[in-house]
Amino acid sequence: MMASIREAVRVVSKAVIAKKILLTDLDQAIGDGDHGINMARGFESVLKKIDLLEENTDAALILKTVGMGLISSVGGAAGPLYGTAFLRASAVCKNKSEIDLATAQAMLDAAIKGIQDRGKAQKGEKTMLDALIPASEAFSAGTKNKKNILQCLNDAVKAAQKGVEYTKTIIATKGRASYLAERSIGHEDPGAVSSAIMLEALYNYLK
Ligand SMILES: Nc1ncnc2c1ncn2[C@@H]1O[C@H](COP(=O)(O)OP(=O)(O)OP(=O)(O)O)[C@@H](O)[C@H]1O
């Protein structure tokens, strides 16, 4: 799996960049309309940075490069949050020769913890966490039911998409969307959507 991490990052980056307008439109409705612009800028920078790495670069350094790239190139809230997530995932797979099921779960959980350490949000506040936490829970349930990594990831993608739907029903209490209070209801959270896009792109690549 190691050799394909860089390609997985490319696929995920391109998937996010392709949804620039959708993500910006969603953020226009409840925020300041820059989520797509921020994410596209971040992942364009990531694509350039990972191209400069040597051919045999390990997963940890590739993911660290993604995290640093997002933190240094994105001004909004989501860039540093996602950047921290990738840095934490990188730390988990350091010196691992293979990303097995348990490592993948630990990476996902560490990424979520990083987002929470930095952004202080919980589930149910209409953020990216409302896609990512259910995704992690579904992944974990899959591992307990002896599913393989691809099946677990497929469950995680579906849970993230359900999480996106759920964000329509709740009030934002973090970020600019919180200024809208009840008026944030009926809209998907842009960060939850970008999280679901990333997980889906990863699944489609691995499948
Ligand atoms: N404290 C937080 N914890 C987790 N996710 C957050 C937090 N604050 C914002 N987000 C996520 O970031 C997304 C907005 O990212 P964007 O790139 O538009 O940055 P921004 O405009 O600076 O954000 P915001 O207006 O939410 O502060 C939201 O849709 C939400 O999912």
Ligand SMILES: [Mg+2]
């Ligand atoms: Mg915004």
